[in-house]
Amino acid sequence: MRETLLALFELQKIDTRAYELTQRAESIPKLIHDLESSLDGARSELGTLNTEVEALKREQSEIEAKNAEEGEKHKKWKTRLHDIKSPREYQALSREVEMGERQIRDSEERILEVLGQIEERQKVIDDKTQTLRDGEAEIGTKVRALREEQARLKAEAEAASQGRDAVEKKINKRILRRYDDLRAKRNGLAVVLTNDGACSGCNMTVRPQQLVEMQRFNSIEQCAACHRIMVHENLLKQEQA
Ligand SMILES: [Zn+2]
Numbered sequence: 001m002r003e004t005l006l007a008l009f010e011l012q013k014i015d016t017r018a019y020e021l022t023q024r025a026e027s028i029p030k031l032i033h034d035l036e037s038s039l040d041g042a043r044s045e046l047g048t049l050n051t052e053v054e055a056l057k058r059e060q061s062e063i064e065a066k067n068a069e070e071g072e073k074h075k076k077w078k079t080r081l082h083d084i085k086s087p088r089e090y091q092a093l094s095r096e097v098e099m100g101e102r103q104i105r106d107s108e109e110r111i112l113e114v115l116g117q118i119e120e121r122q123k124v125i126d127d128k129t130q131t132l133r134d135g136e137a138e139i140g141t142k143v144r145a146l147r148e149e150q151a152r153l154k155a156e157a158e159a160a161s162q163g164r165d166a167v168e169k170k171i172n173k174r175i176l177r178r179y180d181d182l183r184a185k186r187n188g189l190a191v192v193l194t195n196d197g198a199c200s201g202c203n204m205t206v207r208p209q210q211l212v213e214m215q216r217f218n219s220i221e222q223c224a225a226c227h228r229i230m231v232h233e234n235l236l237k238q239e240q241a
Contacts, residue, residue, distance in 0.1 A: 002217040006239065007170035008179060009231050012191035014164050019188040021157035028150040035139050035146075042132050049125050053118055060114045063107050070107075074100045175220060182228060191229045193236070202226035 077097050084090045168176065182190035192201035197211055204225035206214075214221045214232040221230050 025153035199223040201228040
């Protein structure tokens with residue numbers, strides 16, 4: 001049983017190392033996702049600004065089309081004014097011409113306003129686009145580094161598991177199954193050392209009788225609180241000595 005306890009301790013050491021590396025590798029996709037979505041706000045702000053500029057440009061061309069139409073009508077009326085003989089008719093038509101001119105002037109003022117708004121927004125769009133591109137380049141570099149780190153961690157986790165099979169063969173199937181169950185339930189940690197008479201997995205004090213039993217190295221002892229398999233610290237001390 002002494003050999004089994006040592007093998008269990010060794011197996012846990014291998015699995016802990018691989019587990020930590022795998023956990024770190026698995027945390028990376030979330031980091032990448034967070035980085036990539038950190039620019040979503042800036043992208044949607046740019047989208048809104050572009051939509052506004054498109055609406056303003058549409059308004060501009062609508063006014064321009066309408067003005068061209070009015071201008072044509074206006075020209076015809078002006079020509080007709082020369083042919084009119086009746087003063088009443090002349091007055092009525094010249095009022096129309098005047099109103100049409102005023103309308104065109106107002107429209108031209110609105111076009112200037114619209115052009116000013118377009119220019120203003122376009123400046124903001126240009127600035128924000130540049131900032132976004134810089135941000136994307138920076139994030140691209142970070143993401144590439146993270147992907148490389150992820151691949152490196154995966155390779156290290158595989159390397160850490162080398163030699164696991166040989167250790168596993170020293171432990172009987174029933175105990176191995178218990179080890180695997182515990183590892184699944186206890187965040188990857190199934191075997192712990194005692195530390196000054198306490199379980200180092202959960203810090204619970206071990207009953208004196210159980211401590212005595214453990215030091216015979218003749219049984220698999222589990223913590224009464226966290227159920228992890230406990231290896232008495234003296235076993236390692238004796239091995240090292
Ligand atoms: Zn415990």
